[in-house]
Amino acid sequence: MTNIIIIPTYNEKDSIELLIKTIFNLIPDIYIMVVDDNSPDGTAKIIEKLKTQYPNLSLLKRAAKQGLGKAYVAGFKKIMESRQNFENIIMMDGDFSHNPKYLPEMIKLSKNHDLVIGSRYIHGGSVAKEWEFWRKLLSYGANIYVQIILGFKIKDWTAGFNLIKTSILKKINLDLLLPRGYAFQFSFKHHLLKNNARAIEFPIHFEERVKGKSKMSSSIITEAVFAPWKILFSEIKDFPTN
Ligand SMILES: Nc1nc2c(ncn2[C@@H]2O[C@H](COP(=O)(O)OP(=O)(O)OP(=O)(O)O)[C@@H](O)[C@H]2O)c(=O)[nH]1
Numbered sequence: 001m002t003n004i005i006i007i008p009t010y011n012e013k014d015s016i017e018l019l020i021k022t023i024f025n026l027i028p029d030i031y032i033m034v035v036d037d038n039s040p041d042g043t044a045k046i047i048e049k050l051k052t053q054y055p056n057l058s059l060l061k062r063a064a065k066q067g068l069g070k071a072y073v074a075g076f077k078k079i080m081e082s083r084q085n086f087e088n089i090i091m092m093d094g095d096f097s098h099n100p101k102y103l104p105e106m107i108k109l110s111k112n113h114d115l116v117i118g119s120r121y122i123h124g125g126s127v128a129k130e131w132e133f134w135r136k137l138l139s140y141g142a143n144i145y146v147q148i149i150l151g152f153k154i155k156d157w158t159a160g161f162n163l164i165k166t167s168i169l170k171k172i173n174l175d176l177l178l179p180r181g182y183a184f185q186f187s188f189k190h191h192l193l194k195n196n197a198r199a200i201e202f203p204i205h206f207e208e209r210v211k212g213k214s215k216m217s218s219s220i221i222t223e224a225v226f227a228p229w230k231i232l233f234s235e236i237k238d239f240p241t242n
């Protein structure tokens with residue numbers, strides 16, 4: 001079974017090297033693709049250097065910052081075009097918020113599932129204790145809001161630590177996914193679920209980033225407020241009327 005992790009990066013020079021080393025120490029035969037949006041801090045240079053040490057590491061360089069969703073879609077397309085047959089693709093942040101210790105369990109669960117979600121909002125899961133009350137409330141509330149509108153029984157729609165079977169990924173039109181942050185995460189899950197993905201959530205503790213800066217912005221949040229309705233209405237529009 002061949003697994004590849006996509007790590008999108010924008011200014012993650014302080015954590016990316018240790019993260020990559022930690023993952024390869026844990027699972028030496030895994031593949032990692034970093035998708036970097038021309039980070040001004042030189043994240044890509046670190047990857048170029050590490051590539052000489054790790055043959056399973058690759059770098060997809062993009063010209064400018066275009067959002068998390070666009071970076072993932074570029075990575076997905078590259079992987080699906082490659083001659084190598086990757087069975088599973090894992091999505092993971094580059095700032096240690098997603099602890100690599102969960103990877104073996106995630107891979108194990110992929111045996112019987114097409115979508116494995118590292119979930120903060122099922123029993124046993126949790127978010128960073130450093131998060132202010134407003135951020136906890138916003139994240140938890142957003143997930144209930146999305147679940148009510150989109151219907152499928154997923155607790156952590158905005159989760160960024162996911163495993164997807166390449167075979168199910170091939171069924172969805174990647175160009176229809178919303179491009180940024182949270183909206184990308186739940187529109188992606190929604191497309192997979194509509195294609196009958198067998199989904200499972202397993203509990204993780206989401207850790208606060210140790211180094212570097214958050215890329216979350218108020219526009220990413222505003223976009224996420226309207227996005228579930230956009231998804232719902234685009235479905236109604238496509239619904240056959242005769
Ligand atoms: N390539 C690329 N990566 C991005 C972009 N925006 C965010 N990322 C990366 O996506 C991952 C998640 O972004 P974060 O800024 O950590 O978002 P977050 O986890 O919601 O926010 P924090 O908890 O504050 O860290 C990190 O590895 C970022 O470097 C982007 O536009 N392009």
Ligand SMILES: [Mg+2]
Pocket residue numbers: 093095097209
């Ligand atoms: Mg983060």
